[in-house]
Amino acid sequence: MSQQTVSTLDEFMEGVWRQNPTFVMILGMCPTLAVTVSAMNALSMGISTALVLIASCWLISMVRNIVPKEVRIAVYIVIIATFVTVVDYAIQAISLELYDALGAFIQLIVVNCIILGRAEAHAAKNPPIAAMINAAGMGVGFTIGLLSLGVVREILGAGTLFGVSLFGADFQPWVVMVLPPGGFFVLGSWLLLFSTLERRKQRKLVEATQNA
Amino acid sequence: MHESAAQIFINALLANNFVLAMFLGLCPFLGVSGKLETAFPMGVATTFVMLVASLCAYGLNLLLAYFNLDFLRLISYIVIIASSVQLVEMVLKKYSPALFRALGIYLPLITTNCAVLGVALFQTAREYDFIQSMTFSFGGGAGFTLALVLMASVRERLTLSDVPSVAQGTAMSLMLAGVLSLAFMGFAGLGG
Numbered sequence: 287m288s289q290q291t292v293s294t295l296d297e298f299m300e301g302v303w304r305q306n307p308t309f310v311m312i313l314g315m316c317p318t319l320a321v322t323v324s325a326m327n328a329l330s331m332g333i334s335t336a337l338v339l340i341a342s343c344w345l346i347s348m349v350r351n352i353v354p355k356e357v358r359i360a361v362y363i364v365i366i367a368t369f370v371t372v373v374d375y376a377i378q379a380i381s382l383e384l385y386d387a388l389g390a391f392i393q394l395i396v397v398n399c400i401i402l403g404r405a406e407a408h409a410a411k412n413p414p415i416a417a418m419i420n421a422a423g424m425g426v427g428f429t430i431g432l433l434s435l436g437v438v439r440e441i442l443g444a445g446t447l448f449g450v451s452l453f454g455a456d457f458q459p460w461v462v463m464v465l466p467p468g469g470f471f472v473l474g475s476w477l478l479l480f481s482t483l484e485r486r487k488q489r490k491l492v493e494a495t496q497n498a
Numbered sequence: 499m500h501e502s503a504a505q506i507f508i509n510a511l512l513a514n515n516f517v518l519a520m521f522l523g524l525c526p527f528l529g530v531s532g533k534l535e536t537a538f539p540m541g542v543a544t545t546f547v548m549l550v551a552s553l554c555a556y557g558l559n560l561l562l563a564y565f566n567l568d569f570l571r572l573i574s575y576i577v578i579i580a581s582s583v584q585l586v587e588m589v590l591k592k593y594s595p596a597l598f599r600a601l602g603i604y605l606p607l608i609t610t611n612c613a614v615l616g617v618a619l620f621q622t623a624r625e626y627d628f629i630q631s632m633t634f635s636f637g638g639g640a641g642f643t644l645a646l647v648l649m650a651s652v653r654e655r656l657t658l659s660d661v662p663s664v665a666q667g668t669a670m671s672l673m674l675a676g677v678l679s680l681a682f683m684g685f686a687g688l689g690g
Binding site for chain 1: 518519520521522523524525528569572573576577580607609610611612615616619620623663664665667668669670672673675676677679680683
Protein backbone atom coordinates (compact mmCIF):
# COMPACT_ATOMS: atom_id res chain seq x y z
CA MET A 287 0.00 0.00 0.00
CA SER A 288 2.67 2.48 1.04
CA GLN A 289 4.66 1.47 -2.03
CA GLN A 290 1.77 2.51 -4.22
CA THR A 291 1.32 5.86 -2.48
CA VAL A 292 4.94 6.69 -3.06
CA SER A 293 4.75 5.88 -6.75
CA THR A 294 1.54 7.87 -7.16
CA LEU A 295 3.09 10.91 -5.54
CA ASP A 296 6.16 10.41 -7.67
CA GLU A 297 4.03 10.30 -10.80
CA PHE A 298 2.38 13.56 -9.78
CA MET A 299 5.59 15.36 -8.85
CA GLU A 300 7.27 14.42 -12.09
CA GLY A 301 5.17 16.94 -13.99
CA VAL A 302 5.28 19.55 -11.25
CA TRP A 303 9.01 19.61 -10.84
CA ARG A 304 11.41 17.20 -12.53
CA GLN A 305 9.80 17.38 -15.97
CA ASN A 306 8.15 20.77 -15.61
CA PRO A 307 6.63 21.45 -19.05
CA THR A 308 7.56 25.13 -19.07
CA PHE A 309 11.05 25.27 -17.61
CA VAL A 310 12.48 21.83 -18.32
CA MET A 311 10.77 20.62 -21.47
CA ILE A 312 10.12 24.09 -23.01
CA LEU A 313 6.73 23.00 -24.34
CA GLY A 314 3.59 25.02 -24.88
CA MET A 315 5.46 28.26 -25.39
CA CYS A 316 2.77 30.14 -27.28
CA PRO A 317 0.20 30.46 -24.49
CA THR A 318 3.01 30.74 -21.95
CA LEU A 319 4.21 33.96 -23.48
CA ALA A 320 1.00 35.33 -24.90
CA VAL A 321 -1.43 35.29 -21.99
CA THR A 322 0.91 35.95 -19.08
CA VAL A 323 0.51 39.72 -19.06
CA SER A 324 -1.28 39.43 -15.72
CA ALA A 325 -1.30 36.86 -12.94
CA MET A 326 -5.06 36.37 -13.23
CA ASN A 327 -4.88 35.54 -16.94
CA ALA A 328 -1.99 33.19 -16.32
CA LEU A 329 -3.85 31.36 -13.57
CA SER A 330 -7.05 30.90 -15.56
CA MET A 331 -5.14 29.78 -18.64
CA GLY A 332 -3.22 27.29 -16.50
CA ILE A 333 -6.39 25.89 -14.98
CA SER A 334 -8.17 25.57 -18.35
CA THR A 335 -5.21 23.77 -19.87
CA ALA A 336 -4.93 21.47 -16.85
CA LEU A 337 -8.64 20.58 -17.12
CA VAL A 338 -8.37 19.75 -20.80
CA LEU A 339 -5.21 17.79 -20.11
CA ILE A 340 -6.73 15.67 -17.36
CA ALA A 341 -9.98 15.00 -19.20
CA SER A 342 -8.37 14.09 -22.51
CA CYS A 343 -5.68 11.92 -20.92
CA TRP A 344 -8.40 10.05 -19.06
CA LEU A 345 -10.45 9.41 -22.20
CA ILE A 346 -7.42 8.56 -24.33
CA SER A 347 -6.29 6.09 -21.73
CA MET A 348 -9.77 4.52 -21.70
CA VAL A 349 -9.79 3.96 -25.46
CA ARG A 350 -6.11 3.09 -25.81
CA ASN A 351 -6.79 -0.59 -26.53
CA ILE A 352 -9.57 0.03 -29.07
CA VAL A 353 -7.90 2.62 -31.29
CA PRO A 354 -5.72 1.25 -34.12
CA LYS A 355 -2.12 2.48 -34.10
CA GLU A 356 -2.33 4.13 -37.53
CA VAL A 357 -5.06 6.61 -36.73
CA ARG A 358 -4.25 7.28 -33.11
CA ILE A 359 -2.98 10.85 -33.55
CA ALA A 360 -6.14 11.85 -35.40
CA VAL A 361 -8.27 10.29 -32.68
CA TYR A 362 -6.30 12.09 -29.95
CA ILE A 363 -6.65 15.43 -31.70
CA VAL A 364 -10.41 15.02 -32.05
CA ILE A 365 -10.72 14.06 -28.37
CA ILE A 366 -8.64 17.04 -27.30
CA ALA A 367 -10.57 19.40 -29.58
CA THR A 368 -13.83 18.18 -28.05
CA PHE A 369 -12.72 18.98 -24.51
CA VAL A 370 -11.30 22.33 -25.58
CA THR A 371 -14.66 23.23 -27.09
CA VAL A 372 -16.31 22.32 -23.76
CA VAL A 373 -13.85 24.48 -21.77
CA ASP A 374 -14.22 27.29 -24.32
CA TYR A 375 -17.99 27.42 -23.91
CA ALA A 376 -17.69 27.04 -20.12
CA ILE A 377 -15.38 30.05 -19.79
CA GLN A 378 -17.65 32.07 -22.02
CA ALA A 379 -20.51 31.25 -19.66
CA ILE A 380 -18.56 31.94 -16.45
CA SER A 381 -16.84 35.20 -17.31
CA LEU A 382 -17.12 37.05 -20.58
CA GLU A 383 -14.41 39.47 -19.45
CA LEU A 384 -11.93 36.65 -18.99
CA TYR A 385 -13.00 35.13 -22.30
CA ASP A 386 -12.17 38.37 -24.09
CA ALA A 387 -8.83 38.70 -22.29
CA LEU A 388 -7.68 35.21 -23.27
CA GLY A 389 -9.12 35.54 -26.77
CA ALA A 390 -8.24 32.89 -29.31
CA PHE A 391 -5.75 31.31 -26.97
CA ILE A 392 -8.41 29.19 -25.28
CA GLN A 393 -9.19 27.51 -28.59
CA LEU A 394 -5.50 27.28 -29.32
CA ILE A 395 -5.16 24.91 -26.35
CA VAL A 396 -5.87 22.23 -28.98
CA VAL A 397 -2.45 22.71 -30.51
CA ASN A 398 -0.63 22.96 -27.19
CA CYS A 399 2.18 20.44 -27.57
CA ILE A 400 2.03 19.49 -23.89
CA ILE A 401 -1.35 17.80 -24.29
CA LEU A 402 -0.55 15.81 -27.41
CA GLY A 403 2.86 15.00 -25.94
CA ARG A 404 1.32 13.62 -22.76
CA ALA A 405 -1.30 11.69 -24.70
CA GLU A 406 1.32 10.01 -26.86
CA ALA A 407 4.00 9.52 -24.21
CA HIS A 408 1.94 8.54 -21.20
CA ALA A 409 -1.83 8.20 -21.52
CA ALA A 410 -1.59 5.82 -24.48
CA LYS A 411 0.41 3.35 -22.41
CA ASN A 412 -1.04 3.56 -18.92
CA PRO A 413 -4.35 2.84 -17.15
CA PRO A 414 -6.78 5.76 -16.70
CA ILE A 415 -6.02 6.55 -13.04
CA ALA A 416 -2.25 6.72 -13.55
CA ALA A 417 -2.73 8.78 -16.71
CA MET A 418 -4.95 11.25 -14.88
CA ILE A 419 -2.49 11.65 -12.01
CA ASN A 420 0.35 12.24 -14.41
CA ALA A 421 -1.76 14.71 -16.38
CA ALA A 422 -2.72 16.53 -13.17
CA GLY A 423 0.95 16.87 -12.27
CA MET A 424 1.74 18.27 -15.70
CA GLY A 425 -1.20 20.64 -15.46
CA VAL A 426 -0.05 21.93 -12.08
CA GLY A 427 3.51 22.27 -13.37
CA PHE A 428 2.28 24.25 -16.39
CA THR A 429 0.16 26.49 -14.16
CA ILE A 430 3.18 27.16 -11.94
CA GLY A 431 5.21 28.03 -15.01
CA LEU A 432 2.53 30.42 -16.30
CA LEU A 433 2.09 32.00 -12.87
CA SER A 434 5.79 32.61 -12.38
CA LEU A 435 5.79 34.55 -15.64
CA GLY A 436 2.49 36.28 -15.03
CA VAL A 437 3.39 37.46 -11.54
CA VAL A 438 6.73 38.94 -12.58
CA ARG A 439 5.30 40.62 -15.66
CA GLU A 440 2.32 42.08 -13.83
CA ILE A 441 4.40 43.42 -10.93
CA LEU A 442 7.02 45.01 -13.18
CA GLY A 443 4.77 46.07 -16.01
CA ALA A 444 1.75 47.38 -14.15
CA GLY A 445 2.76 47.55 -10.48
CA THR A 446 -0.11 45.31 -9.46
CA LEU A 447 -0.64 41.72 -8.40
CA PHE A 448 -4.00 40.06 -9.17
CA GLY A 449 -5.25 43.60 -9.84
CA VAL A 450 -4.20 44.92 -6.40
CA SER A 451 -1.87 47.90 -6.55
CA LEU A 452 1.42 47.23 -4.78
CA PHE A 453 3.49 50.37 -4.90
CA GLY A 454 1.02 53.26 -4.72
CA ALA A 455 0.50 56.04 -7.22
CA ASP A 456 4.15 57.02 -7.66
CA PHE A 457 5.08 53.78 -9.38
CA GLN A 458 6.29 54.24 -12.91
CA PRO A 459 5.31 51.04 -14.76
CA TRP A 460 7.96 49.27 -16.80
CA VAL A 461 5.67 49.05 -19.77
CA VAL A 462 7.81 46.85 -21.98
CA MET A 463 7.25 43.97 -19.55
CA VAL A 464 3.56 43.63 -20.49
CA LEU A 465 4.37 44.06 -24.17
CA PRO A 466 5.50 41.08 -26.30
CA PRO A 467 9.29 41.55 -25.81
CA GLY A 468 8.83 41.39 -22.03
CA GLY A 469 7.50 37.85 -22.31
CA PHE A 470 10.64 36.67 -24.06
CA PHE A 471 12.90 38.51 -21.61
CA VAL A 472 11.18 37.21 -18.46
CA LEU A 473 11.11 33.59 -19.63
CA GLY A 474 14.74 33.88 -20.75
CA SER A 475 15.69 35.21 -17.31
CA TRP A 476 13.88 32.38 -15.54
CA LEU A 477 15.71 29.79 -17.65
CA LEU A 478 18.98 31.58 -16.97
CA LEU A 479 18.30 31.50 -13.24
CA PHE A 480 17.48 27.78 -13.29
CA SER A 481 20.53 26.84 -15.32
CA THR A 482 22.75 28.91 -12.99
CA LEU A 483 21.32 27.10 -9.96
CA GLU A 484 21.74 23.76 -11.67
CA ARG A 485 25.35 24.60 -12.50
CA ARG A 486 26.07 25.56 -8.90
CA LYS A 487 24.49 22.35 -7.61
CA GLN A 488 26.61 20.25 -9.94
CA ARG A 489 29.79 22.06 -8.87
CA LYS A 490 28.98 21.44 -5.21
CA LEU A 491 28.38 17.78 -5.99
CA VAL A 492 31.72 17.48 -7.76
CA GLU A 493 33.53 19.19 -4.88
CA ALA A 494 31.82 16.94 -2.37
CA THR A 495 32.91 13.79 -4.19
CA GLN A 496 36.47 15.09 -4.53
CA ASN A 497 36.71 15.85 -0.81
CA ALA A 498 35.29 12.52 0.19
CA MET B 499 -14.78 45.62 -41.67
CA HIS B 500 -13.19 48.53 -43.53
CA GLU B 501 -9.61 47.35 -43.54
CA SER B 502 -8.12 47.35 -47.01
CA ALA B 503 -6.16 44.35 -48.23
CA ALA B 504 -2.89 46.29 -48.09
CA GLN B 505 -3.48 47.25 -44.48
CA ILE B 506 -4.21 43.66 -43.51
CA PHE B 507 -1.09 42.47 -45.29
CA ILE B 508 1.25 45.01 -43.65
CA ASN B 509 -0.37 44.39 -40.28
CA ALA B 510 0.05 40.63 -40.45
CA LEU B 511 3.56 40.89 -41.90
CA LEU B 512 5.11 43.52 -39.63
CA ALA B 513 3.05 45.37 -37.06
CA ASN B 514 1.29 42.30 -35.68
CA ASN B 515 3.90 39.78 -36.73
CA PHE B 516 2.60 36.33 -35.87
CA VAL B 517 5.70 35.18 -34.06
CA LEU B 518 7.15 38.29 -32.51
CA ALA B 519 4.02 40.20 -31.56
CA MET B 520 1.28 37.59 -31.21
CA PHE B 521 3.33 34.62 -30.00
CA LEU B 522 1.98 32.15 -32.51
CA GLY B 523 4.13 29.33 -33.81
CA LEU B 524 6.93 29.58 -31.29
CA CYS B 525 7.81 25.87 -31.31
CA PRO B 526 9.15 25.82 -34.88
CA PHE B 527 10.49 29.33 -34.34
CA LEU B 528 12.77 28.11 -31.55
CA GLY B 529 13.26 24.65 -33.02
CA VAL B 530 14.09 25.15 -36.70
CA SER B 531 15.79 28.53 -36.56
CA GLY B 532 19.27 27.07 -36.04
CA LYS B 533 20.26 27.13 -39.70
CA LEU B 534 19.26 29.46 -42.50
CA GLU B 535 18.97 26.73 -45.11
CA THR B 536 16.20 24.91 -43.22
CA ALA B 537 14.56 28.05 -41.81
CA PHE B 538 13.52 29.45 -45.16
CA PRO B 539 11.92 26.27 -46.64
CA MET B 540 10.17 25.71 -43.34
CA GLY B 541 8.71 29.20 -43.56
CA VAL B 542 7.57 28.61 -47.15
CA ALA B 543 6.00 25.24 -46.28
CA THR B 544 4.15 26.79 -43.34
CA THR B 545 2.95 29.67 -45.52
CA PHE B 546 1.62 27.20 -48.06
CA VAL B 547 -0.22 25.21 -45.38
CA MET B 548 -1.63 28.47 -44.03
CA LEU B 549 -2.98 29.46 -47.45
CA VAL B 550 -4.61 26.07 -48.03
CA ALA B 551 -5.99 25.94 -44.48
CA SER B 552 -7.30 29.48 -44.71
CA LEU B 553 -9.02 28.74 -48.01
CA CYS B 554 -10.67 25.59 -46.67
CA ALA B 555 -11.56 27.21 -43.36
CA TYR B 556 -13.30 30.01 -45.20
CA GLY B 557 -15.46 27.63 -47.20
CA LEU B 558 -16.08 25.40 -44.24
CA ASN B 559 -17.13 28.30 -42.07
CA LEU B 560 -19.85 29.22 -44.58
CA LEU B 561 -21.05 25.64 -44.50
CA LEU B 562 -21.05 25.44 -40.70
CA ALA B 563 -22.84 28.76 -40.40
CA TYR B 564 -25.46 27.55 -42.88
CA PHE B 565 -26.17 24.40 -40.87
CA ASN B 566 -25.79 26.21 -37.55
CA LEU B 567 -23.02 23.94 -36.35
CA ASP B 568 -20.68 26.51 -34.81
CA PHE B 569 -19.56 24.18 -32.05
CA LEU B 570 -17.93 21.88 -34.59
CA ARG B 571 -15.71 24.67 -35.89
CA LEU B 572 -12.58 23.87 -33.88
CA ILE B 573 -12.68 20.16 -34.60
CA SER B 574 -13.22 20.57 -38.32
CA TYR B 575 -10.48 23.21 -38.63
CA ILE B 576 -8.01 20.83 -37.02
CA VAL B 577 -8.95 18.06 -39.43
CA ILE B 578 -8.52 20.40 -42.40
CA ILE B 579 -5.11 21.54 -41.24
CA ALA B 580 -3.95 17.98 -40.64
CA SER B 581 -4.98 17.03 -44.18
CA SER B 582 -3.23 19.99 -45.79
CA VAL B 583 -0.05 19.21 -43.88
CA GLN B 584 -0.28 15.68 -45.26
CA LEU B 585 -0.56 17.17 -48.75
CA VAL B 586 2.53 19.34 -48.32
CA GLU B 587 4.41 16.38 -46.92
CA MET B 588 3.61 14.25 -49.96
CA VAL B 589 4.57 17.01 -52.39
CA LEU B 590 7.88 17.63 -50.64
CA LYS B 591 8.70 13.94 -50.45
CA LYS B 592 8.15 13.62 -54.17
CA TYR B 593 9.99 16.74 -55.37
CA SER B 594 12.63 17.41 -52.72
CA PRO B 595 13.53 14.36 -50.63
CA ALA B 596 16.62 16.09 -49.20
CA LEU B 597 14.57 18.92 -47.82
CA PHE B 598 12.00 16.44 -46.57
CA ARG B 599 14.68 14.75 -44.47
CA ALA B 600 16.17 18.06 -43.27
CA LEU B 601 12.85 19.27 -41.90
CA GLY B 602 12.30 15.92 -40.22
CA ILE B 603 9.88 15.86 -37.33
CA TYR B 604 9.04 19.55 -37.72
CA LEU B 605 7.10 18.94 -40.91
CA PRO B 606 4.25 16.88 -39.41
CA LEU B 607 4.40 19.22 -36.44
CA ILE B 608 3.07 22.03 -38.65
CA THR B 609 -0.28 20.48 -37.74
CA THR B 610 0.18 21.61 -34.17
CA ASN B 611 1.66 24.95 -35.20
CA CYS B 612 -0.63 27.43 -33.53
CA ALA B 613 0.07 30.00 -36.24
CA VAL B 614 -1.86 27.89 -38.76
CA LEU B 615 -4.86 27.33 -36.53
CA GLY B 616 -4.49 30.95 -35.43
CA VAL B 617 -4.98 32.18 -38.99
CA ALA B 618 -8.15 30.14 -39.36
CA LEU B 619 -9.54 31.25 -36.01
CA PHE B 620 -8.66 34.93 -36.36
CA GLN B 621 -10.13 35.27 -39.84
CA THR B 622 -13.35 33.78 -38.52
CA ALA B 623 -13.39 35.97 -35.42
CA ARG B 624 -12.74 39.13 -37.46
CA GLU B 625 -15.29 38.17 -40.10
CA TYR B 626 -12.92 38.69 -43.02
CA ASP B 627 -14.29 38.16 -46.50
CA PHE B 628 -12.57 35.92 -49.03
CA ILE B 629 -9.94 38.39 -50.32
CA GLN B 630 -9.19 39.62 -46.83
CA SER B 631 -8.76 36.08 -45.53
CA MET B 632 -6.32 35.13 -48.25
CA THR B 633 -4.30 38.34 -47.80
CA PHE B 634 -4.28 37.81 -44.05
CA SER B 635 -2.99 34.27 -44.29
CA PHE B 636 -0.39 35.18 -46.89
CA GLY B 637 0.82 38.14 -44.82
CA GLY B 638 0.91 35.99 -41.72
CA GLY B 639 2.89 33.30 -43.49
CA ALA B 640 5.31 35.82 -44.95
CA GLY B 641 5.73 37.36 -41.50
CA PHE B 642 6.42 33.94 -40.02
CA THR B 643 9.04 33.27 -42.70
CA LEU B 644 10.60 36.68 -42.13
CA ALA B 645 10.88 36.13 -38.38
CA LEU B 646 12.29 32.64 -38.89
CA VAL B 647 14.90 33.83 -41.40
CA LEU B 648 15.95 36.80 -39.25
CA MET B 649 16.28 34.61 -36.20
CA ALA B 650 18.27 31.97 -38.08
CA SER B 651 20.67 34.57 -39.46
CA VAL B 652 21.29 36.00 -36.00
CA ARG B 653 21.77 32.57 -34.50
CA GLU B 654 24.27 31.61 -37.20
CA ARG B 655 26.29 34.68 -36.28
CA LEU B 656 25.98 33.79 -32.63
CA THR B 657 27.80 30.48 -33.04
CA LEU B 658 30.99 32.46 -33.58
CA SER B 659 30.61 34.66 -30.50
CA ASP B 660 31.55 33.91 -26.94
CA VAL B 661 28.35 33.32 -24.98
CA PRO B 662 28.60 32.53 -21.23
CA SER B 663 28.05 28.79 -20.89
CA VAL B 664 25.03 29.11 -18.57
CA ALA B 665 23.19 31.21 -21.11
CA GLN B 666 23.70 28.90 -24.05
CA GLY B 667 20.69 27.23 -25.63
CA THR B 668 17.10 28.25 -25.09
CA ALA B 669 17.76 31.10 -22.67
CA MET B 670 19.92 32.87 -25.24
CA SER B 671 17.42 32.22 -28.06
CA LEU B 672 14.64 33.73 -25.97
CA MET B 673 16.70 36.85 -25.22
CA LEU B 674 17.44 37.19 -28.92
CA ALA B 675 13.78 36.79 -29.77
CA GLY B 676 13.02 39.48 -27.20
CA VAL B 677 15.39 41.92 -28.91
CA LEU B 678 13.91 41.09 -32.33
CA SER B 679 10.45 41.57 -30.92
CA LEU B 680 11.52 44.92 -29.51
CA ALA B 681 12.70 45.91 -32.98
CA PHE B 682 9.36 44.87 -34.50
CA MET B 683 7.54 47.05 -31.98
CA GLY B 684 8.87 49.93 -34.06
CA PHE B 685 6.39 48.94 -36.77
CA ALA B 686 3.42 49.48 -34.47
CA GLY B 687 0.78 51.64 -36.05
CA LEU B 688 2.16 51.11 -39.54
CA GLY B 689 -0.90 49.24 -40.74
CA GLY B 690 -3.20 52.04 -39.54
